[in-house]
Amino acid sequence: MNVDRRGHLNKYLPFSLVDGPGNRFVLFLQGCNFDCVVCHNPYTIDECNGCNICVDLCPDSALTLGTSTKPDVNHFACTDCDICIEVCPIDSTPLSSYVTVGDMLDKIRPTAPFLSGITVSGGEATLQPEFIRDLFAAIKNDPDLNHLTTLVDSNGSAAPAVWDMLAPVMDGAMIDLKALDADTHLRMTAQANGSVLASIRYLAGLDLLHEVRLLIAPGLNDSIETASKTADWLRTIDESLTLKIIGFRKNGTRPVASHIVEPDAEMLTGIANTYRAAGFSDVLII
Amino acid sequence: MNITELQAKAREIIADPTLSFHLRRHYLAYLAESVLPYPTISEACAQALDKQIICDLFEGNAPYRARYILPDYSKALAQGSEFLELEPPADLDDALNFLLIMYTQVPSITGFPVYLGDLDALLLPFIDGISADHLYRSLRRFWIALDRILPDAFVHTNIGPTDNLVARTILQLERELQQVVPNVTLKVDPDLTPDDLIEDAVETVFVNGKPHFVNHPLMTRDLGERYGVVSCYNSLKVGGGSHTLVRLNLKEVALQHQGDLGTFLTDTLPVYAELTAELIEARIRFLVEDAGFFDHDFLATEGLIDIENFSAMYGIYGLAECVNLLMDMQGRNGRYGHDTEANEMAYRITSTIADLVASRPMPYTQGNGGRCFLHSQSGIDTDIEVSAGTRIPIGDEPTMFEHINAVAPHHDLFAAGVSDIFHVEDTAKRNPQAMVDIIRGAFKSGMRDFTFNLATNGFIRITGYLVRKSDVETFQACGSRYGSATFGAGSVKNSHVEDRNVKRVGIRERRPTRASQ
Ligand code: SF4
Ligand code: SF4
Numbered sequence: 001m002n003v004d005r006r007g008h009l010n011k012y013l014p015f016s017l018v019d020g021p022g023n024r025f026v027l028f029l030q031g032c033n034f035d036c037v038v039c040h041n042p043y044t045i046d047e048c049n050g051c052n053i054c055v056d057l058c059p060d061s062a063l064t065l066g067t068s069t070k071p072d073v074n075h076f077a078c079t080d081c082d083i084c085i086e087v088c089p090i091d092s093t094p095l096s097s098y099v100t101v102g103d104m105l106d107k108i109r110p111t112a113p114f115l116s117g118i119t120v121s122g123g124e125a126t127l128q129p130e131f132i133r134d135l136f137a138a139i140k141n142d143p144d145l146n147h148l149t150t151l152v153d154s155n156g157s158a159a160p161a162v163w164d165m166l167a168p169v170m171d172g173a174m175i176d177l178k179a180l181d182a183d184t185h186l187r188m189t190a191q192a193n194g195s196v197l198a199s200i201r202y203l204a205g206l207d208l209l210h211e212v213r214l215l216i217a218p219g220l221n222d223s224i225e226t227a228s229k230t231a232d233w234l235r236t237i238d239e240s241l242t243l244k245i246i247g248f249r250k251n252g253t254r255p256v257a258s259h260i261v262e263p264d265a266e267m268l269t270g271i272a273n274t275y276r277a278a279g280f281s282d283v284l285i286i
Numbered sequence: 287m288n289i290t291e292l293q294a295k296a297r298e299i300i301a302d303p304t305l306s307f308h309l310r311r312h313y314l315a316y317l318a319e320s321v322l323p324y325p326t327i328s329e330a331c332a333q334a335l336d337k338q339i340i341c342d343l344f345e346g347n348a349p350y351r352a353r354y355i356l357p358d359y360s361k362a363l364a365q366g367s368e369f370l371e372l373e374p375p376a377d378l379d380d381a382l383n384f385l386l387i388m389y390t391q392v393p394s395i396t397g398f399p400v401y402l403g404d405l406d407a408l409l410l411p412f413i414d415g416i417s418a419d420h421l422y423r424s425l426r427r428f429w430i431a432l433d434r435i436l437p438d439a440f441v442h443t444n445i446g447p448t449d450n451l452v453a454r455t456i457l458q459l460e461r462e463l464q465q466v467v468p469n470v471t472l473k474v475d476p477d478l479t480p481d482d483l484i485e486d487a488v489e490t491v492f493v494n495g496k497p498h499f500v501n502h503p504l505m506t507r508d509l510g511e512r513y514g515v516v517s518c519y520n521s522l523k524v525g526g527g528s529h530t531l532v533r534l535n536l537k538e539v540a541l542q543h544q545g546d547l548g549t550f551l552t553d554t555l556p557v558y559a560e561l562t563a564e565l566i567e568a569r570i571r572f573l574v575e576d577a578g579f580f581d582h583d584f585l586a587t588e589g590l591i592d593i594e595n596f597s598a599m600y601g602i603y604g605l606a607e608c609v610n611l612l613m614d615m616q617g618r619n620g621r622y623g624h625d626t627e628a629n630e631m632a633y634r635i636t637s638t639i640a641d642l643v644a645s646r647p648m649p650y651t652q653g654n655g656g657r658c659f660l661h662s663q664s665g666i667d668t669d670i671e672v673s674a675g676t677r678i679p680i681g682d683e684p685t686m687f688e689h690i691n692a693v694a695p696h697h698d699l700f701a702a703g704v705s706d707i708f709h710v711e712d713t714a715k716r717n718p719q720a721m722v723d724i725i726r727g728a729f730k731s732g733m734r735d736f737t738f739n740l741a742t743n744g745f746i747r748i749t750g751y752l753v754r755k756s757d758v759e760t761f762q763a764c765g766s767r768y769g770s771a772t773f774g775a776g777s778v779k780n781s782h783v784e785d786r787n788v789k790r791v792g793i794r795e796r797r798p799t800r801a802s803q
Binding site for chain 1: 685686687690691710711713714716717719720721722723724726727728730731
């Protein structure tokens with residue numbers, strides 16, 4: 001465990017009601033290996049390349065030419081207007097920062113009495129496994145923090161070796177399954193889904209699969225047939241899995257998603273009922 | 287007021303289509319009281335009252351009952367009542383009937399009892415051998431009767447801190463009936479109150495905005511085991527209460543001040559703090575010595591209240607504006623709730639007031655060792671551009687974590703109650719455990735009271751009490767069965783209640799009646 005280990009952080013939230021059980025401190029790490037059409041926070045995907053286009057366009061002069069690869073941010077001047085994110089040609093952000101495990105522990109400590117746990121999300125959290133491992137290990141070894149559960153929210157692309165590295169200090173993983181069908185998955189994420197399916201099976205074997213999240217995007221993966229095939233496959237893993245059916249929401253998405261509509265409650269209920277009929281009792285619509 | 291004006295006002299009340307018969311009678315009584323001279327106070331005190339630097343919450347010119355009364359209902363149930371001609375009840379239904387009768391005879395500033403007792407503790411001795419279904423049906427009838435017989439949102443009951451069938455049934459009824467009355471507080475003790483009970487209460491908040499949560503260990507430290515939360519976030523001793531509530535408008539005090547924070551604390555503030563104490567003393571003396579309330583009310587003669595358990599509430603409000611004005615005067619732009627320097631200034635102001643109150647002897651306040659109780663007063667519906675108590679202005683609240691950290695240090699000082707209302711997003715409904723976490727954390731960080739509300743549940747929390755959104759909307763047109771809806775309507779108009787981030791609003795125990803306008 002190394003408290004000086006650095007991670008690339010997009011941002012953190014001291015309180016979150018939507019990233020796992022109870023109130024949780026959430027870290028969103030910068031960088032993702034998928035390129036999901038339906039992504040709500042596309043500025044977490046790529047790393048800033050230092051083109052500095054955003055610097056002059058910040059209305060509050062919060063950005064200055066950086067000494068490293070990205071602009072420097074004056075967080076006192078920044079008003080969170082997000083204009084820099086809108087103008088970035090590669091959909092990145094200058095606002096991410098490099099932080100150490102120790103930095104994050106300092107932020108977590110005062111919030112700990114209010115929390116059930118910590119969730120590391122992204123971006124894709126597992127692209128920085130050593131940072132997560134060292135953060136979780138520090139939490140588990142600290143008497144003031146070890147009541148906190150440690151969860152990872154992931155696209156499931158990580159290799160078994162990554163899960164093995166995290167397993168001793170992680171209480172569970174929440175895995176997104178965008179599509180069971182290989183072609184659909186490729187179309188939705190620009191990546192194959194073999195590693196995702198393998199992760200779900202592997203984590204279930206380690207008893208660390210907290211839940212599987214199924215994002216429903218009309219026209220892409222919303223048919224009842226898709227749901228029923230996915231249910232059949234998930235049944236081969238574990239019928240007592242927690243499933244979350246999450247309706248696609250437009251907010252924050254890029255123009256590539258403009259043709260996708262938001263699913264209505266009826267569609268989501270139909271899909272949830274398909275999973276329930278297949279034997280899953282813990283199915284929630286979000 | 288000359289006789290012609292008096293007649294005009296009386297006529298106005300008598301013919302007001304938005305007032306029920308009971309409210310007309312209540313306002314007429316207030317009008318009659320207002321023709322009497324005010325208790326004797328100094329010229330400086332009268333001026334401060336006139337300029338609304340000090341506010342007596344329109345309690346009336348001639349106090350003839352204590353503002354808040356917390357009868358010892360357990361004693362009443364055990365000994366019966368000669369005045370009410372009631373034997374001690376022998377079973378659950380007798381007990382409920384006994385209480386309902388007694389409630390109609392408990393005075394308060396509003397004309398309705400502000401405290402119904404800790405109903406779970408009161409009823410538990412009567413439920414041995416009673417089926418859950420019998421308890422449910424009896425309590426359900428009782429709950430409906432409370433709402434219809436005592437239609438005022440300041441009527442308040444307490445449950446907890448232990449888990450029990452009566453408390454659970456009350457929460458269930460709250461969700462089912464969705465009434466405004468009674469207001470409910472859950473006493474939370476980290477060691478005694480299970481997560482499961484808090485979660486049940488949180489689910490109840492999602493439906494109807496109740497209960498309010500209080501830090502039981504902190505309350506017992508300041509008030510002893512036998513305390514109750516009444517009206518809107520007023521915590522007082524059982525068998526006692528508060529003679530009066532007078533509040534000091536800190537924004538106005540800051541406006542009277544010239545100079546720096548140091549002289550504000552040493553010169554300006556003490557002057558107005560003493561004028562507030564003078565007013566409280568005059569009102570208490572009138573109530574006790576002239577009106578003789580404790581000599582003749584049956585609650586006192588039967589030992590159900592004891593003047594030894596009484597004190598008076600010393601309220602403050604407008605702290606946020608006070609701090610921001612003082613910051614401006616010093617050329618600093620930090621704001622209360624957001625800036626460390628501004629927050630530190632706020633703590634110095636409240637602790638100075640606490641010291642002033644703790645060093646000012648007050649007659650008839652043995653309930654608090656001969657001193658007033660400090661109270662962070664949550665506002666009334668005529669408050670414009672002045673924040674309730676120690677609250678951060680509506681719409682300007684920081685994130686919940688920062689908000690809790692900013693306000694928690696004040697809570698230690700306000701034995702008679704302080705509150706901050708937190709709005710939470712709708713997503714909380716899918717994660718009630720998260721609210722349990724936050725409530726537990728808030729109490730660990732020293733908060734005394736905690737209330738949260740969802741914008742979507744059909745009720746607006748004006749402060750410590752609720753009004754139905756539909757009652758506010760229709761009030762102007764046709765009036766409401768609830769006395770407190772009239773307060774709510776004014777408050778929504780005057781204090782941006784609807785645009786709180788969505789987090790909360792002010793308190794009002796009493797609205798100025800037509801007689802005082
Ligand atoms: S955030 Fe985007 S626009 Fe700004 S410097 Fe980085 S790559 Fe360029
Ligand atoms: S969000 Fe970006 S553009 Fe807006 S103030 Fe902050 S740095 Fe500047």
